[in-house]
Amino acid sequence: MLDFKKIKMKKMKNIIIGLIAAFLVFGCTDLDEELNDSINSSDSSVSASDLLIGAYSSLRELQHEQDLLPAYVHSSDELIPPTRGGDWDDAGLWRDHHLHGWTNTHAHIDKTWRDLNSRAFNAQQVLCNGDGSASEIAQATFLRTFLDFFTMDLFGVVPRRACGEDLLLPPTEQLQRIEAVDVFISELEAVFNDLPSSGTPDVATQNAARMLLAKLYLNRAVYKATGADGGALEGPYSFEAADMTAVINNVNDLAGYTLEDEYFSSFISANSETSSEIIFVSQNELGGATGRINNRWHMSMHYNQQPSGWNGFVATVELYNLFEDSDVRKSSAVPGISDQFGYNAGFLIGQQSGPVDGGLVFEDLKDRQQGPLVFTEDVNLFNSNETRGIRVVKYTPNPTFTVENNSLQFANDNAPGNDYVFFRYADARxxxxxxxxxxxxDTGGETALDIVNELRMMRNATALPAVTESDILDERSRELYWEGWRRNDQIRFGTFLGTWQEKGSASTAKSLLMPIPAEAISTNPNLIQNPGY
Structure with a gap:
């Protein structure tokens, strides 16, 4: 049973850093004089410690529903963003992700580029400040590399500024992914011993670095498969045995983690305190400083469920059909949610029920036209009514509620305490x-089948008799669905350009990279647009 009383209020000093994101990333025609036209460390009035706090805090923007989620999950075989009459049309922006129809003016892609690069710059400010301790410099190096990893993975190029570089000019360095992966590995290994050996999951520890190194080595062959024009090449990829052994060694060296008995404890309000799996997060403070983590339940739930949702995104039938009914990842009761509000964590399908008129007696819920609220497998990307599509609730609302106006109300629904999980141990395994x-x-002699079946037994799924690459890809989807790794996984396994529910046509290889935003190229002529855009 999950203990929802075990909530430790986390404290993080928040500061306002007077840096304009678009200026930092692209260059700008207007600059406050106090920046002195350069990344200057000698006269900084802000300490490295404060800058590092700001760099950590700035990760919260990546929780936004228009950021990493559409880039990594909407574009995959796990999620459909249906238009429902006039709802969720947004000029086709969501459909573009599902159909790989991006352009270099796509608003979400522009936001993701800016957010990743500006937050990497925040981390670099620590490195350029001049008064940081070895640990602060190491943590800032991790954060910059972590953010640049996503930029490299999505766009194939990473613009960087050196300390002392003129901010009125575009960044001079454009790291191409074929070289960037080696640079990132070298940077992490150089500062590894200066990182904290342990700490809370909101801190860049040696274990967080081990996870990022494992990701880099696992995908190194993908990034090396780059054409002369800078474009990404479609697999199959040539994975080096030495890289794979490096993945294994980094995972083996992870200290202090175990697979969690309660699967959804990694996504509840007190997840960093209750889950034994969580390695690195973006921290949210219950009732305090928080990102938009509540979008993870609002975006899928119906208006008439509690808390009232936005009635948006749904799971593909391919994802739903991967699960046995016994698998706890498919559906699990969550205390304070299931008993009070009528739904489980996981997938929601069929007739929905919940408390009506402020009562605790459940009744069948209705849609806004007073018809039965029945979620179905059938959905249409362009034209769905408000009930079509299988819903997903993975991160769960804070179950502490108050009774107001004779109805149940969630406490702190706009400032929940669920930390946003970037790395967890099941992914590592x-x-x-x-x-x-x-x-x-593996010097310990474990086999891939041993590992997969250990995880499946923990999740109450049937053991497999053998394991193939396809089995690994499916198991990663079962374990990590809607967590933000599916695009990365599908590219590595060679399925990202294929077809799935409501995506009837295969994509071309250009979709392996996203377009660099037109705004970025117009202000940084050193950037070259990815092929096909």
Whole structure:
């Protein structure tokens, strides 16, 4: 049973850093004199410690529903963003993700580029400040590399500024992914011993670095498969045994983590305090400083459920059909949610029920036209009514509620305490299984089948008799659905350009990279647009 009383209020000093994101990333024609036209460390009035706090806090923007989620999940075989009459049309922006129809003026892609680059710059401010301790410099290096990893993975190029560089000019360095992956590995390994050996999951520890190194080594062959024009090449990829062994060694060195008995404890309001799996998060403070983590339940739930949702995104039938009914990842009761509000965590399908008129007696819910609120597998990307589509509730609302106006109300629904999970141990274990299958050596003698079946038994799923690459990809989807890794996984396994529910046509290789926003190129002529855009 999950203990929802075990909530430790987390404290994080928040500061306002007077840096304009678009200016920092692209260059700008107007600059406050106090910046002195450069990244200057000698006369900074802000300490490295304060800058590092700001760099950590700025990660919260990546929780936005228009950021990493559409880039990594909307574009995959796990999620459909249906238009429902006039709802969720937004000039086709959501459909573009599902159909790989991006352009270089896509608003979400522009936001993601700006957010990743400006937050990497925030981390670099620590490195350029001049008064940081070895640990602060190491943590800032991790944060910059972590953010640049996503930029490299999505766009294939990473613009960087050196300390002392003129901010009135565009960034001079444009790291291409074929070289960036090696640079990132070198940077992390250089500062590894200066990172904290342990700490809370909102801090860049050595374990967080091990996870990022494992990601880099696991995908290194993908990034090296780059054409002369800078475009990404479609697999199959040539995975080096040494890289796969490096994945295994980094996972083996993770200290203090175990697979969680309660799967959804990694996504509740007190997840960083209750889950034994969480390695690195973007921190949210219950009732305090928080990102938009509440979009993870609002975006899928119906208006007449509690808390009232936005009635948006749904799971593909391919994702839903991966699960056995016994698998706890498919559906699990969550105390304070299921008993009070009538739905489980996981997938919601069929007739929905909940408390009506402020009561605790459940009744069948209705849609806004007073018809039965029945979620169905059938959905249409362009034209769906408000009940079509399988809903997903993975991160769960804070179950502490108050009774107001004779109805139940969630407390702190606009400032929930669920930390946003970037890295967790189950992901690490599945990376190790994949690396073994791809030719890596584990000195402990574990097999890929051992690892996958250990996880499946924990999730109450039937053990597999054997394991293939396809099995690993499916298991990663079962374990990590809607967590933000599916695009990365599908590209590595060669399925990202294919077809799935409501995506009837295969994509071309250009979709392996997103377009660099037109705004970025117009202000940084050193950037070259990705092929096909």
């Amino acid at each position: 599945l990376m190790k299984a994949e690396a073994i299958l791809r030719g890596g050596t």
